[in-house]
Amino acid sequence: MAQPLVPELLRAHLTELATRDQRADGRGQWEGRELSVEVGVLDRAEGSAKVQMGDTIVFCGIKFQLQTPYPDRPDEGGLMTSAELRPLAGRHIEPGPPSPESIEIGRVVDRGIRESGCINTKDLCIIPGEKVWQVIIDCFAISDDGNLFDAFGLAAIAALHNATLPGERFDVGEDRKLPVNKTPIMCSYQKVGGRFVYDSNREEEVGGDERIHITLGEDDHVHSLQKGLKGVFSASEFVEIMDAAKQRCAELRKIVDSL
Amino acid sequence: MAQPLVPELLRAHLTELATRDQRADGRGQWEGRELSVEVGVLDRAEGSAKVQMGDTIVFCGIKFQLQTPYPDRPDEGGLMTSAELRPLAGRHIEPGPPSPESIEIGRVVDRGIRESGCINTKDLCIIPGEKVWQVIIDCFAISDDGNLFDAFGLAAIAALHNATLPGERFDVGEDRKLPVNKTPIMCSYQKVGGRFVYDSNREEEVGGDERIHITLGEDDHVHSLQKGLKGVFSASEFVEIMDAAKQRCAELRKIVDSL
Amino acid sequence: MAQPLVPELLRAHLTELATRDQRADGRGQWEGRELSVEVGVLDRAEGSAKVQMGDTIVFCGIKFQLQTPYPDRPDEGGLMTSAELRPLAGRHIEPGPPSPESIEIGRVVDRGIRESGCINTKDLCIIPGEKVWQVIIDCFAISDDGNLFDAFGLAAIAALHNATLPGERFDVGEDRKLPVNKTPIMCSYQKVGGRFVYDSNREEEVGGDERIHITLGEDDHVHSLQKGLKGVFSASEFVEIMDAAKQRCAELRKIVDSL
Amino acid sequence: MGYGDVQMIDENGNRIDGRKAGDIRPIEIEMGVVPVADGSASMRWGTNYVIASVYGPMEAHPRKIQRQERAVLDVRYNMAPFSTTDRFRPGFNRRSREISKVTADALESVVLLELYPRSKIRVEIEIICAEAGTRCVGLTAASLALADAGIPMTDMVVSVASGKINGVVVCDLNKEEDNYGAADLPMGVLPNTGELVFLQMDGDLSPSEFQEAWDYNMEAALKIHELMKEAIANKYGGAQ
Amino acid sequence: MGYGDVQMIDENGNRIDGRKAGDIRPIEIEMGVVPVADGSASMRWGTNYVIASVYGPMEAHPRKIQRQERAVLDVRYNMAPFSTTDRFRPGFNRRSREISKVTADALESVVLLELYPRSKIRVEIEIICAEAGTRCVGLTAASLALADAGIPMTDMVVSVASGKINGVVVCDLNKEEDNYGAADLPMGVLPNTGELVFLQMDGDLSPSEFQEAWDYNMEAALKIHELMKEAIANKYGGAQ
Amino acid sequence: MGYGDVQMIDENGNRIDGRKAGDIRPIEIEMGVVPVADGSASMRWGTNYVIASVYGPMEAHPRKIQRQERAVLDVRYNMAPFSTTDRFRPGFNRRSREISKVTADALESVVLLELYPRSKIRVEIEIICAEAGTRCVGLTAASLALADAGIPMTDMVVSVASGKINGVVVCDLNKEEDNYGAADLPMGVLPNTGELVFLQMDGDLSPSEFQEAWDYNMEAALKIHELMKEAIANKYGGAQ
Numbered sequence A, B, C: 001m002a003q004p005l006v007p008e009l010l011r012a013h014l015t016e017l018a019t020r021d022q023r024a025d026g027r028g029q030w031e032g033r034e035l036s037v038e039v040g041v042l043d044r045a046e047g048s049a050k051v052q053m054g055d056t057i058v059f060c061g062i063k064f065q066l067q068t069p070y071p072d073r074p075d076e077g078g079l080m081t082s083a084e085l086r087p088l089a090g091r092h093i094e095p096g097p098p099s100p101e102s103i104e105i106g107r108v109v110d111r112g113i114r115e116s117g118c119i120n121t122k123d124l125c126i127i128p129g130e131k132v133w134q135v136i137i138d139c140f141a142i143s144d145d146g147n148l149f150d151a152f153g154l155a156a157i158a159a160l161h162n163a164t165l166p167g168e169r170f171d172v173g174e175d176r177k178l179p180v181n182k183t184p185i186m187c188s189y190q191k192v193g194g195r196f197v198y199d200s201n202r203e204e205e206v207g208g209d210e211r212i213h214i215t216l217g218e219d220d221h222v223h224s225l226q227k228g229l230k231g232v233f234s235a236s237e238f239v240e241i242m243d244a245a246k247q248r249c250a251e252l253r254k255i256v257d258s259l
Numbered sequence D, E, F: 001m002g003y004g005d006v007q008m009i010d011e012n013g014n015r016i017d018g019r020k021a022g023d024i025r026p027i028e029i030e031m032g033v034v035p036v037a038d039g040s041a042s043m044r045w046g047t048n049y050v051i052a053s054v055y056g057p058m059e060a061h062p063r064k065i066q067r068q069e070r071a072v073l074d075v076r077y078n079m080a081p082f083s084t085t086d087r088f089r090p091g092f093n094r095r096s097r098e099i100s101k102v103t104a105d106a107l108e109s110v111v112l113l114e115l116y117p118r119s120k121i122r123v124e125i126e127i128i129c130a131e132a133g134t135r136c137v138g139l140t141a142a143s144l145a146l147a148d149a150g151i152p153m154t155d156m157v158v159s160v161a162s163g164k165i166n167g168v169v170v171c172d173l174n175k176e177e178d179n180y181g182a183a184d185l186p187m188g189v190l191p192n193t194g195e196l197v198f199l200q201m202d203g204d205l206s207p208s209e210f211q212e213a214w215d216y217n218m219e220a221a222l223k224i225h226e227l228m229k230e231a232i233a234n235k236y237g238g239a240q
Helices: A008-019 A100-116 A148-161 A202-207 A235-257 B008-019 B100-116 B148-161 B202-207 B235-257 C008-019 C100-116 C148-161 C202-207 C235-257 D094-108 D134-148 D175-180 D207-236 E094-108 E134-148 E175-180 E207-236 F094-108 F134-148 F175-180 F207-236
Strands: A035-039 A047-053 A056-067 A078-084 A125-127 A131-143 A185-192 A195-198 A211-216 A222-228 B035-039 B047-053 B056-067 B078-084 B125-127 B131-143 B185-192 B195-198 B211-216 B222-228 C035-039 C047-053 C056-067 C078-084 C125-127 C131-143 C185-192 C195-198 C211-216 C222-228 D027-031 D039-045 D048-059 D072-079 D119-129 D158-165 D168-171 D183-189 D196-205 E027-031 E039-045 E048-059 E072-079 E119-129 E158-165 E168-171 E183-189 E196-205 F027-031 F039-045 F048-059 F072-079 F119-129 F158-165 F168-171 F183-189 F196-205
Touching: A008 A202, A035 A148, A035 A235, A047 A148, A056 A148, A078 A100, A078 A148, A100 A131, A100 A148, A100 A185, A100 A211, A100 A222, A100 E094, A100 E196, A131 A148, A131 D119, A148 A185, A148 A211, A148 A235, A185 A202, A185 A235, A195 A235, A211 A235, A222 E094, A235 E196, B008 B202, B035 B148, B035 B235, B047 B148, B056 B148, B078 B100, B078 B148, B100 B131, B100 B148, B100 B185, B100 B211, B100 B222, B100 D094, B100 D196, B131 B148, B131 F119, B148 B185, B148 B211, B148 B235, B185 B202, B185 B235, B195 B235, B211 B235, B222 D094, B235 D196, C008 C202, C035 C148, C035 C235, C047 C148, C056 C148, C078 C100, C078 C148, C100 C131, C100 C148, C100 C185, C100 C211, C100 C222, C100 F094, C100 F196, C131 C148, C131 E119, C148 C185, C148 C211, C148 C235, C185 C202, C185 C235, C195 C235, C211 C235, C222 F094, C235 F196, D027 D134, D027 D207, D039 D134, D048 D134, D072 D094, D072 D134, D094 D119, D094 D134, D094 D196, D119 D134, D134 D158, D134 D183, D134 D207, D158 D175, D158 D196, D158 D207, D168 D207, D183 D207, D196 D207, E027 E134, E027 E207, E039 E134, E048 E134, E072 E094, E072 E134, E094 E119, E094 E134, E094 E196, E119 E134, E134 E158, E134 E183, E134 E207, E158 E175, E158 E196, E158 E207, E168 E207, E183 E207, E196 E207, F027 F134, F027 F207, F039 F134, F048 F134, F072 F094, F072 F134, F094 F119, F094 F134, F094 F196, F119 F134, F134 F158, F134 F183, F134 F207, F158 F175, F158 F196, F158 F207, F168 F207, F183 F207, F196 F207
Parallel strands: A078 A131, B078 B131, C078 C131, D072 D119, E072 E119, F072 F119
Antiparallel strands: A035 A047, A047 A056, A056 A131, A125 A131, A185 A195, A185 A211, A211 A222, A222 E196, B035 B047, B047 B056, B056 B131, B125 B131, B185 B195, B185 B211, B211 B222, B222 D196, C035 C047, C047 C056, C056 C131, C125 C131, C185 C195, C185 C211, C211 C222, C222 F196, D027 D039, D039 D048, D048 D119, D158 D168, D158 D183, D183 D196, E027 E039, E039 E048, E048 E119, E158 E168, E158 E183, E183 E196, F027 F039, F039 F048, F048 F119, F158 F168, F158 F183, F183 F196
């Protein structure tokens, strides 16, 4: 992504709104945009989801490949996450090799999934030492109006829950559901006008400061954190957003688990 | 290639000539430049040709490699065409990774050869499922004064007819002639000054509009078409150049088959 | 490296000094900067050296990998030298893919080592036709105040003498010292102010002309030469620096052999 | 080629998906599917699913790509990693580069670039789900997205391919037919004049087969154009 | 994960290298180790060995990266090929790109960039020998190098990670502990205010474990800050 | 190295292609072989076949490569894919980069770059067929192409290599000799002054062997220079 020009006017406007506990689109501090999650939307993927949060729209597709396991872990499969920010999804996204932003987002989504243990890599074993499944999670933005992190995170876990191991196509047994043991959920907070808000839209991203991405599992266990962008925050600010995240992650987990 | 500045004066000049049924170098509408084709000109290639069309000069070299066949086609070898536009061949050619132009030209030459069926990939089998030949057709421009498409196309089919499978060097039997069953020929037409002409030179390329590349086989069978560059053409214009192509391809086929 | 601006003032100053047989830092024509060589300085390398020549500081680390030998040389291992000029080491070094300068320096250091025969590639054989060692020599600049060629060359041969084949870690037998049969030494001369000097510092590099790199082995055998940068030199100038090199290489060889 | 022994058309002239030789697959068009873009459209065409978005006209940078007298069109055709049966690996791809180029060549032929000197118009085509004929779907969707962005054009571009299967010329090959097909003739037609801005072909067609395939394409293009006009009218409440 | 059966802490709460849960590894700081740089520092931290250098402020080029109102910070984290047990192959690396980015994000939060409009400050971090926690060592060394270069900052950045091993939260994991660890929480702390500019975490920590790790980091950061002040004072003959 | 047991010189001092120790391979020069270039030349030298073309002086762009006081020389040495027994894969190649650099260094030493401030001269060297000594053939062909382009030079550059085979120093190794050779000393000589602008060497030469190889090169350079003058005279109808 090209460095957007940050008009000081936008920053001043957002700050002024924040002093009155308001946001540019009328939402409350911890309020998310209108959300929809659909699964099974991609004909060529073995699992898929479409997430819409306001005008942010993303797809996630799950594909599988066979691979030889690492010699020191003969009974474990692999997991790979890729996030593509194609210029389709926004004027600010430039074509070319992966930007530092897209690398960061892919790695943060990956860590949330991986570290939660929702995929037990031993469940991906076909023949120990010979053949295991590699799960590939491809996150793909259609329209970026802010907070791709959460949209990708949600689409990824929803698509995993929707996925089927294509045993027949690869001639290694019957098709079966991909075992997914947990439902890690990422919630992101950005400092806008001097205070943190949930689910910043693109206008807030451009006029805001640092972001904190929190992935929580069952029982509020922490699986992944990431602070991004320039900015300083205090321990008490962190406690505040962690509390907000515990509540919101639980709500979103219910949505995903009920799909 | 860098985008050449298209001086409106050149376009106007070419248009003015076209109204009088003339071309900048005095040729008729369907007349090609002086042509020479030589084969066996490259000491390190297993087949080779040099084509000169006016001041456009190209080489084509055929090389072979052993490869393992694809599992679903165990008795078929492979075919690959590459067109290198090195900055040697013209001021307008910039160094660097392959340009869209050079990718297009390589793929169009490749399609003409491949789709004609002049190489039967089963003739490239050495040991089914284990070892097959890969034919590599390398087109290389020495001097680009326009219409590299036809020069490469002609050099490629002439070089294939000249090629020997190097069984002895690879220790897989005796050397033998590469079986080439047909002689597909490409002819290219460009709209210059509002009408199509055959074999445009560089001046006409710079001051002209869209090009149409036609590859014909025996009995006027069509094997490949490509419209390139900005421009609109009508069905009747297409019929006109297709008729011209049928005649010219037959002439050129005779030249190649008599080498 | 970016092309440094060569202030004509610096050139004039260095030329003026040269007419009085002086150098900018007070050294004599054939005098090197203060030198220190330490070995065994890198915990993760199987052999290592740190060389400091004035404010030029470099590391060299030796790593080993197992590889399959080439079919035509089943009992010979491999040797690879890489020189990384990371932007850590100087304002003039730009990030990005390897510059022509860094490629040249790596290849010149490599040739000095390789051509001297100090590593007998047959000593790297583990199981003929199956497993051989590859020696990787990684030269890495910490601070570039000129003459990285000699610093890298000295660090490389010192690190090789310090290296241990890690048989145990790779489960192919016991650890043993890497056999190093010879001690090739590179000395570099640059034309500054119209005459050649030894061990030019960065100021002299920027304000100087062509460089000549000479690698000598025992009995003054020549193993590698390289002329770099713009400049013309005469046979008698070459004889002069070759004589200087014979003396200096012998001195440096004693230092390395005594480590 | 050489797969003529797989029977894809029955004795009544019905194709495996029930179509007759000249029929096209079902098509659904949606306008404005990328809310943040200046214009966008999606097409479901058989099981193809393609999204195109348009940004601009905007300042052309870096300056060396600027043209004094007209806008430059920056077109990218790309396959999403989950668009194919085997995962499609992102990165440099000669086929995508070529399709991007010929698609740009086609669109430049109709967009009134002279209205926007020194500027750039970006056209992004993403194949979300690939069946057969993605280049045609992409080009058609791109012309819809340009219309949605309000970029003036001399005409829409409608693209469709005919081909040959079991020695029979048929229109708009589906995936199975494409796998066993012996020829493919994609064209980009201006429906109001019948002129062409895009043409490719590979395979083997006799002169008479070629004419048949050409005619199928021309006919199909007019049908598809009706669907396009309808989709635009549904969004903007009037005829094109 | 799932390696809980390797015993890394004995019955007396001693770790394999003899440390208690809250102890950090030995640290040695050297200032000015890159003579040609505008500022530099090295840290030996356990068997980590990291060198950071700073160049600038200098003219920012190419001009498109220039910012009218402030300096840009160009930060690179890189592992030397001999820094790891298996040779580390030079070239593009997603992990290094991400660490470079979050390190830049952290440093931009303290460097007074507004003092140098239109200019660039280069920060180079090279991992010469890697144990565990290289991103923390790199960020801390970079803030020392910036101080050595005389670049004004609101505060130093001290970075350290705590983690979990055998179900016990411990500070500053060494290599073996990291290999078998179940969580890692690196933080970048401003020692004078206790605020943060860097935060990452992966693994599994319950809320109470998380609090424990957080507190260890805060405590350790103050200890490390003392060592940093001492190193600077040794070079410049006074307190920071 | 270590292949001394293959006998490449017979008891009468004849080499496998019949030459004596100091003889060069047959050379054929053709001027103006790239009609669209500002200057060009080809050399057949043994079975080497090399074409060089020159474009410029032209405007140097992008502007950051411009030099206020002189022209920049942009030199590329490249091997065609069909130039070697095993196909030579196009793309990045460290050897070609190094040869391009030292060739540029040599040519910059003779071209009067100061006559063309802020401009660029492009020199393209393509190895169409490779035997042994391609860098020497390329450098020599490039100096012919520069002459053909009318670019002023202080002198031509003549490049040739001597080496050692079966313990005997010989001039201008052919392919078989190069494969089994024990040393290679390529030099770039200014024939009018006997000075050097290019020098490389690898292998093993004692001081006296080195002197012998040097002398062979100097002698051969003068012979080759005669052929070059003749080729230029043939084209331009006069002596150089």
